């Protein structure tokens with residue numbers, strides 16, 4: 146009767162239940178306390194990548210050798226959930242495990258529940274029911290989402306949010322436990338020019354290359370992130386090594402990388418802020434590192450600067466200057482002075498250099514050395530330069546008319562004066578501006594000045610740039626008849642190749658050499674060599690910053706063509722230049738005797 150009852154229960158309940166377990170998508174195993182598996186459903190074999198036979202045959206199937214915990218660390222066997230359930234008699238629920246495939250070491254992630262089974266009144270379980278689900282794809286998707294949320298998609302480096310989190314952790318550490326860390330703010334130099342001239346895709350590749358290089362240098366000494374655009378950040382635990390690391394990063398950026406068979410290299414400027422000295426919250430530290438980076442840019446780029454509080458005052462002034470400069474053109478605050486260029490043989494004024502001046506009602510007189518770099522950085526140099534160009538052309542046209550009237554009134558035996566050449570400084574930004582030549586043409590037409598009366602002064606460093614816009618602008622200016630001079634010659638690269646490549650007509654010896662005459666023999670040799678080189682290349686040579694009779698005599702002796710400087714004339718306004726042009730001696734200067 147009892148046996149019949151058991152068979153009835155088996156038929157009515159157990160068999161359908163087993164059928165249900167067979168059909169489950171979850172894997173189910175029944176394991177005895179001695180380790181032997183006595184039941185495995187189809188899903189268990191599929192998930193474990195084996196056969197049911199293989200699972201049931203062995204005491205411990207070879208497929209189950211190594212398990213990892215949720216953090217990916219190997220678990221000792223006694224901590225495996227089935228062993229724990231058997232040992233404690235308690236159910237283990239929803240434990241995440243990584244099952245390492247013994248053949249190819251791939252990992253399948255499982256969520257495992259283990260239910261111990263005991264006979265009535267028994268002290269310990271005789272077996273354990275193990276059910277598990279494969280969550281590898283879910284886990285991978287979650288990992289991917291987490292990765293995307295914390296990494297920059299272009300470079301694979303940490304992104305802003307993730308980096309800020311790490312900074313917060315580091316800040317908590319130093320404020321609670323003491324110590325120090327450094328924040329390095331890296332900004333590539335003139336990256337926009339790469340994008341503009343070679344395209345955004347190539348710019349992207351350069352960012353990726355640099356990210357790999359920076360990663361190698363930073364290694365495990367800190368955390369590297371892309372902050373956005375062409376900016377990277379490093380959080381460095383050992384603040385004492387920050388300067389050396391920054392130098393290595395700058396060098397790495399400067400090493401050429403080959404992209405699309407082009408060799409590209411770029412500068413990087415780096416600002417460093419130290420925690421906790423320069424800030425105890427992320428925003429302040431970032432701002433201060435950024436300020437220091439800005440200073441590095443101002444100091445010529447490819448440099449490192451460590452923040453100091455005086456930089457803030459500087460930055461505030463810069464911001465005020467910038468705001469005022471934006472209105473300076475509209476408010477008519479800019480003006481031009483003209484410094485005479487005197488021919489060293491005739492002592493006649495043969496030219497003038499136009500010099501920009503800014504008088505701000507709020508800030509007073511601002512030196513060009515302060516506002517021109519600012520205007521260059523903000524791009525304001527383009528409208529300011531255009532305004533200056535029109536004003537100078539108009540003024541040059543007026544002097545042209547004065548001299549034309551003088552020529553018409555010449556009597557036989559009168560000395561004909563040379564046409565006054567008017568020089569104008571043109572910045573890199575203007576020359577790399579695609580519309581420059583058209584603007585010049587329009588200004589020439591509007592004012593009627595003859596192009597040969599005009600000279601554009603360029604800096605050496607500009608001519609080293611390999612830009613088609615630059616080459617096209619220079620060719621068009623020369624085709625119009627405008628002359629080109631190199632300003633501050635000798636301070637930069639003094640590369641002969643560009644002197645031959647570009648149609649230059651004048652070299653202006655930098656005043657730093659002239660100032661050292663006659664005390665510094667090296668400076669004198671350089672000045673003399675520049676004069677000799679100009680003569681050999683058929684170029685005019687002008688010495689700037691001549692202030693003493695000794696300098697004058699020296700330059701005359703080495704046969705320099707012309708000079709500029711307080712000894713012969715300080716900058717004058719246009720009216721004073723007109724007066725000089727109309728004086729009977731034609732503005733000829735007299736040099737006091739040196740004795």
Ligand SMILES: Nc1nc2c(ncn2[C@@H]2O[C@H](COP(=O)(O)OP(=O)(O)OP(=O)(O)O)[C@@H](O)[C@H]2O)c(=O)[nH]1
Nearest residue numbers: 332333334335336337338340345346348349374375
């Ligand atoms: N290729 C590329 N360019 C980007 C990306 N994000 C921002 N940029 C460009 O990066 C340039 C950053 O220029 P800035 O840092 O302002 O200026 P810069 O030319 O580097 O000059 P300085 O910083 O003053 O030396 C801008 O032209 C942005 O359009 C990007 O993901 N890929």
